[in-house]
Amino acid sequence: MYQRQIDLSSYPVPCPVCGEQLVCINATHARKHGHETLSDFLKTHGIDYKTLLQRSRKKLTQLYNIDRKSWVVGYETAVGSIEYARQTYYTDYRAARDKGIKSATPYPLTNTMLHNHLNGSAPLAIFASGPSSSYFGFDVDSKELAASHTLKLVDSLEALGIPRQYVHVSFSGSKGYHIDLLIDGKMSFEKWNDIGEYVVEVAGLTDESIEFRPGRKNGQAYKLPLTLHPKTGNFAGFCDNRTLESYDIVRSHNYLFDIEKMPQGLLFPLLARSRQWKREQVEAKKRPPSRAARPVIEPQEMAVAVTSANLLWSAEDKRDKVERWCNVAFDGVGTRYNAMKHIAIYLWHEQGIEDEDELVACLVEINDREYTAGRVRTPSHECVNEYRAFARWVINETDGFYVRERELMITQAEIQWVLGVTDIKARDMLWALLLSSKAFPSKSGWFYRTSDALQKMLSKPRKICRETIAVKRRWLTERGYIETTAAASKREFYVNHIKQHRPMRYRLLFDHPEHSVVLKTVFYDHEMDCRNLLCEIAATLLPVSELKLLKLTA
Known part of the structure; x- marks a missing residue:
């Protein structure tokens, strides 16, 4: 039957305090909650309707x-x-x-x-x-x-x-x-x-x-x-x-x-992809028709490369650590196993060797050299299977724990994604996590980051406190920016992250572009505040009008 009008005055509205269904929130209901007047009740609970x-x-x-x-x-x-x-x-x-x-x-x-x-x-x-x-x-x-x-x-x-x-x-x-x-x-x-x-x-x-x-x-x-x-x-x-x-x-x-x-x-990110698709449509109309099949051109994002991204420790710390490994590696009987495992970690995560066979070949070469020098008693042909197990362990189990020296590519879509966060402190934390996700990559997308490490990245000119990190972590999780391994209770948090010394694991809920064109290379190390890096990259990748809209300042 055709309706001419809805009488909304007869439909109830739930009280936001107790949930009681009321046709109109009135003074009688306000007194039930201990308020003398309706206006006092509405003001106290921030209610702007009746x-x-x-x-x-x-x-x-x-x-x-x-x-x-x-x-x-x-x-x-x-x-x-x-x-x-x-x-x-x-x-x-x-x-x-x-x-x-x-x-x-x-x-x-x-x-x-x-x-x-x-x-x-x-x-x-x-x-x-x-x-x-x-x-x-x-x-x-x-x-x-x-x-x-x-x-x-x-x-x-x-x-x-x-x-x-x-x-x-x-x-x-x-x-x-x-x-x-x-x-x-x-x-x-x-x-x-x-x-x-x-x-x-x-x-x-x-x-x-x-x-x-x-x-x-x-x-x-x-x-x-x-x-x-x-x-x-x-x-x-x-x-x-x-x-x-x-x-x-x-x-x-x-x-x-x-x-x-x-x-x-x-x-x-969707806007960036839509504009790339639009550019491709325009270019396709400009190309002359041809019977020959044309190669598929992958969309490319504008990007900035970040070099020397020492997000966990300085170059001096790394050099000292490597020298310490080398000095104690073969200092006695039975040390080969642990020494070669440490060397496998170093070669994979810090020297950038990204192939299992190449990593095994390096370990065999080191074993041959030490065997000839008399510091190792087991020939390399007896250790090949062991070294291959080392390589697989390093590749599959330690990815995400160690920093790998590489250039980090920050794309325009990623910058826009970060700058779309309206909460400034949550934005800064998401930016630090984005950098970390690229320095600590894993196939699953999960990576480790401690609160201390995040504080070091966000310490100049103002340091973000641990309580704020926890609050903004929840803020980003609730709004679909990240996933975390945050515990459901304080006891579970104590058991998993304090007693067992497990740092928080994160995963960004963002599809990173696979192809990018580098417009500029910038430098960043552990002495710098990553917020300044955000401003520098944004100024390169975003138009002035968008920077003004986002009100981004260094």
Whole structure:
């Protein structure tokens, strides 16, 4: 049956303190919590609403950067018939009407209009305020195939690195769906649409009826959720983004309230890939047609090389350690086994020998030399299997424990990913972990890093304390930037990380580009603060406009 309006005043809102369902949070309820007045109760607990209608209106305003000077509103012309009209706010309303501007209105978009949208009497479609937007929507209107196409887009977004928890699907009220991305910053319309086109390409839906809101010129309005469809009367609520099960009115409003904005940095790797794909499309159109098959050119990221990345100890410390090994290696009977194991570690992790056979050959050569000198009593042909076992142990079991001398490649996408972190201290820690992940690589992606080592990297001019490291580790984990082996309890932490002297293990949840073009080489060692290195690399890889937007300073 066609609905003309939703009476939201009859729907309950849960008290955020005790969870009791209330039509309106009132003074009687405030007194139950020991407060004399309602205003004192609301202020104490940071509550800025009393009804479900107020809560959803405030949340919509928070999530969507709505242009209150221009919008589209639906008004009823007959039962079951609504027409949409654009409204534009003019301070000099009479002059605008005299010029024949039919859309002119003397009032900006008000809270009452948002209330009318939520109760279904006057649905709203919005424009983004300013030259950028904190939201982006895929408008899927493929009729019978809309559900299938929507799920393909959601799956593609997840495959491209956007966690499903940040992909919000709502029913249009007819046959289509909307897919919303809501970020904690703003992004230009051009960048949003580059991402949208790439996602549609990956999903294989380039020939389907999928539109973007906002478009490149922000010329088309985007219908807000949680209203009634003007023709069908169906409720345009949120859906499960795996099954497209439609939520009812209360569940949809609660879903809206629980939405958290996506960290903008999660979009930067996807933006870099989408722009690389766009450049390839342009280059492909410029190339003359040819019957001969052309080689596939892998996308390349701009990068900066970092040399002398002594993240664990200085060059002097390493030299002293190697000399100590050599001096005590063959100083008596029975020392060959331990000496050759230490030498295998040194050759693999610090000399850059990355092939098992080459490592075994080096150990055999050393054994031959020491056997000839009389310091080893076992000939090398009797030790080959033992040395091969050493090599496999070093390669498979110690990867991630030791630093390996190499150039570290930092790409533009990685810099944008780090700088997308809004919390400054969490950003600094993620940057230190990114450098560590490259100095301590392993095939699984896991690496070890102690709090002391992170403090050394973040010590100039201001040192990050151990408590802050623990807090920001949780912050980064909860927002999908890293994984850790953090213990579930203090006792478990004591057993695993203190009693057994196990440092914390980390893994970054980011797909590092495989191909890069080095624009510059910079120097870094253990005496420098890695925050200065971040500023130097960012200034090389990012345009000035983006640096200003990120407010990055050394």
